[in-house]
Amino acid sequence: MKLLDLVKIQLLAYNNHDLDGFCACFHPEVRLYETDELVSTGREALRERYAEMFAGGGFGASVSERLLTENHCVDLEHWWIQMPGEEKEEGTLLARYSLLDGLIESVQFLD
Helix, strand or coil: CCHHHHHHHHHHHHHCCCHHHHHCCEEEEEEEEECCEEEEECHHHHHHHHHHHHHHCCEEEEEEEEEECCCEEEEEEEEEECCCCCCCEEEEEEEEEEEECCEEEEEEEEC
8 A cells, every 4th residue: 555545544543533443554563753762663562552542532633734755754743632631732743654565664753
């Protein structure tokens, strides 16, 4: 599958709070970075990292700009989250995605 299709599908699954659909877009050895720090490795670790948030609902994201090459995508992403009993948080970040074997192999969040 092409990276653009995967990025669109994972964002739709994210906004629909579909953890299975979200995780299916990622390579089994996916790496997740926050700035330059590796914070998660593997699809199961990704699932564990997002499970509580997906179960609680109350979050979403939109993309206002996207840069794309064959194997890399950078999105300007606007996100929000409001967990039960907490104030709404909002922000903007860059999300960089890389492709390997037809799946998202790495994600790097830059704020």
